[in-house]
Amino acid sequence: MIEEHSPSPDIEETSSIPLAPPAKSFFSVLGLFFLEVIKVIVLAGITIGVVRMFLFKPFYVKGQSMEPNFVQSDYLIIDQLTYGLRHKNPERGDVIVFRAPVDLKDFYLKRIIGLPGERVKVESGKVFVYNDEYPQGFVLEEDYISEETTGSTNVSLGPNEYFVLGDNRDESFDSRRFGPIQEDTIVGKAWLRGWPFNRVTLFEHHSYLTD
Secondary structure: OOOOOOOOOOOOOOOOOOOOOOOOOHHHHHHHHHHHHHHHHHHHHHHHHHHHHHHEEEEEOOOOOOOOOOOOOOEEEEEOOOOOOOOOOOOOOOEEEEEEOOEEEEEEEEEEEEOOOOEEEEEOOEEEEEOOOOOOOEEOOOOOOOOOOOOOEEEEOOOOEEEEEOOOHHHOOOHHHHOOEEHHHEEEEEEEEEEOHHHOEEOOOOOOOOO
16 A cells, blocks of 8 residues: 655745734844944954955055155055965065064065075176076066166075065165065065055066076
């Protein structure tokens, strides 16, 4: 004997009329409104915190060390993702923010000139780079500066070390003075200039003739 089962209904008819919910007082509605506003503010704060901690961080330029390419009060967005979650190594020409070797509470903005394992020499107003590809060295052609590189230095970089210079060579406190920087002090690379509006710039990787 086959017993048939009809499908269970997904709606049920009722003869009773539901009562309307009691009207909420003005203060109750106002309280719910402020509760939702607080939720939005908290959620926005958490989102901004995560973005600033792991993805992007804003900085204002101070001083003259990177002129004329970066000037006082430029508002920069620093990309922390490329060197962090993407596991991409910093490259020559990248403009980076890093913790100052003399005081880790401060930050510097400089351009990467020498990479790990290379030798960098500053002599006669020029920058020379020596590496496995160019054991005899080459002169770094820098079209973003308008003056010679003053000073004299000869530095061999370790596995996680970078040689950095400011674009305004006469006004920059950089690796000519404090030596190489460690990779773990790098915060990120300059990604966007958001202010002033007439100088808004999305920065691209700078290529050299030897690249």
